[in-house]
Amino acid sequence: MRLVCTVKVDASRMCPGANRSTVQRPRASTLSFGRRPDHKDEMCLLLQSAQDTKGIRYKVVDNITQIFAKFINEGKCTIRLKEPAHDLIIQADALLLKSFLRVIKLAFGKNSPEPAVKVPVLNEKYFRPKVQTKYSVTSNAEYPTLQGFPRTTQHLSIVDLQRKSFDRQILRLNQLRSLDLSKNCIRSLPVELGSLPNLAELCLAENQLGKSPPKSWAWLNGDAIKKNLITLDLGRNELTWLPPYLGKLTALRTLSLNNNLLSSLPLNIGFLSSLRFFSLHENLLDMLPGCVRRLRLETINVSGNTFKPQGFEGCEIDPNILEVPDLVEIAAKTVLRSRLRYGPETIPRGLVKYLDEALYCECGEACFKYRLRSIMMFDLRAIAEKCVLSMDPRIPLRCIFCSERCRYRWH
Ligand SMILES: [Zn+2]
Incomplete structure (x- = not known):
């Protein structure tokens, strides 16, 4: 069984106190589960990536100490291994990851040395995961x-x-x-x-x-x-x-x-x-x-x-132009003049709407209530x-x- 996923290998447990270089960057990987071809009684996990096509083989029986699956619904889990002391931090499609973990769990059966499902032999050839775009x-x-x-x-x-x-x-x-x-x-x-x-x-x-x-x-x-x-x-x-x-x-x-x-x-x-x-x-x-x-x-x-x-066809003077502008208009013009990046989190929502509805004069000045309107004929070829x-x-x-x-x- 093979899972296409992103895996980050955390080896920091091997040398506590070491710096972060023991944590690998996340890599597009394939994680396979099966029996070793040369040693069919032994089940293992094989982690391969384009950078490491040969891969790392992890023993499974008595070697997985814990599976952290709290965020399995977001497609994330961590498999903690005893030898080597690696944590595999896995991210994959949530459904595929769930079924992958289920198969691993079933393979052991509760308190039984015999697996509850038939585990196939591992195919160790590296298949470049197909990325569907x-x-x-x-x-x-x-x-x-x-x-x-x-x-x-x-x-x-x-x-x-x-x-x-x-x-x-x-x-x-x-x-x-x-x-x-x-x-x-x-x-x-x-x-x-x-x-x-x-x-x-x-x-x-x-x-x-x-x-x-x-x-x-x-x-x-x-x-x-x-x-x-x-x-x-x-x-x-x-x-x-x-x-x-x-x-x-x-x-x-x-x-x-x-x-x-x-x-x-x-x-x-x-x-x-x-x-x-x-x-x-x-x-x-x-x-x-x-x-x-x-x-x-x-x-x-x-x-x-x-x-x-x-x-x-001609000019119409908005009757408001002769009035004294109100405070909303002055506030809006100030926001524009000082080139503030405005939004509902910085200024009142009503003012955002007012600004979004601003019209602009040919000179670039914003016009709100106080403006002149005019209709002119224009040649689109310009x-x-x-x-x-x-x-x-x-x-x-x-x-x-x-x-x-x-x-x-x-x-
Ligand atoms: Zn103007």
């Missing part, structure tokens, strides 16, 4: 509900299964780079998704995220996802609205929002400084936010939208090398200015 589920019958996904999974696809909820097992896959959940019926995603440390590609097309409440978009505000996400596909989700967190995905290169019911975009979308491929076709957009002028794209696809400025359009490349932009001076300067 791609996992694809194509039918509900093959869904790994019990055994879970391999922890080594980097690319996971669960497509067209009509699943109604996000499987929380996915949140344990720390090596996950790409996740494809398209063609399901998922309505909301857990906040922890934003903390997966390596997630760079996320496809959520053809789900039902349009039915999710605003608070279930908090995953997009996770520190890891803001820094790492490169591709995001939210196409065909009946979206009528998008959260302002979207504008904070600093690494995002490809964004697909096609075939939704969007009539506007978050006003900070222009802050996606890495964005190169932007697809917005088949929505209900009548204008784009003014800050799209900051984008530098390779391709933008806006076909299948109406783009008709609602109401007037920001993209290739434009896919179904009409005039000049489309209306809804612009925000902090002052009259800025409006004259940018208009």
Whole structure:
């Protein structure tokens, strides 16, 4: 029987008081259990790794002093041996580790010298453990509900299964780079998704995220996802609205929002400084936010939208502009001016929301309640090398200015 695992060998009991060099770094290993080929009455454990393919053989009978299995459900255990005085600190898939230990225990039977199960002869040839990095589920019958996904999974696809909820097992896959959940019926995603440390590609097309409440978009505000996400596909989700967190995905290169019911975009979308491929076709957009002028794209696809400025074309002064700003606005501006890394743990939650909803003038100044609004026509060819359009490349932009001076300067 063979277990693919990570093992750290702790030999510090052999020479107490020695420094930490007696504890080996964790190694990807295989641990085998069986009878010695040259000495069939003797059962042993064989620990092999790529660095040591010959391996170390440990006698089992009267040699295992203890098995520490308190954290077996997390896939961790330690086997303490008498000779040599090693502790094998093992980490493996929890279910596989449990059955491995069970076989070892059964092999002895209680107080009986004869094993309760037949123990095969050990195959001492080293097999490089196969590391599965791609996992694809194509039918509900093959869904790994019990055994879970391999922890080594980097690319996971669960497509067209009509699943109604996000499987929380996915949140344990720390090596996950790409996740494809398209063609399901998922309505909301857990906040922890934003903390997966390596997630760079996320496809959520053809789900039902349009039915999710605003608070279930908090995953997009996770520190890891803001820094790492490169591709995001939210196409065909009946979206009528998008959260302002979207504008904070600093690494995002490809964004697909096609075939939704969007009539506007978050006003900070222009802050996606890495964005190169932007697809917005088949929505209900009548204008784009003014800050799209900051984008530098390779391709933008806006076909299948109406783009008709609602109401007037010109400038509208928000009546509030003449008032004295309130304390919330002053506090928010102070946070931005001093470039504080803000979050609900450092400033009041209400202020975080206020800051997240800030609009920005072309000069870079944040505008809150007190601002000027203006609609101007803009040629999309100025920001993209290739434009896919179904009409005039000049489309209306809804612009925000902090002052009259800025409006004259940018208009
Ligand atoms: Zn300004």
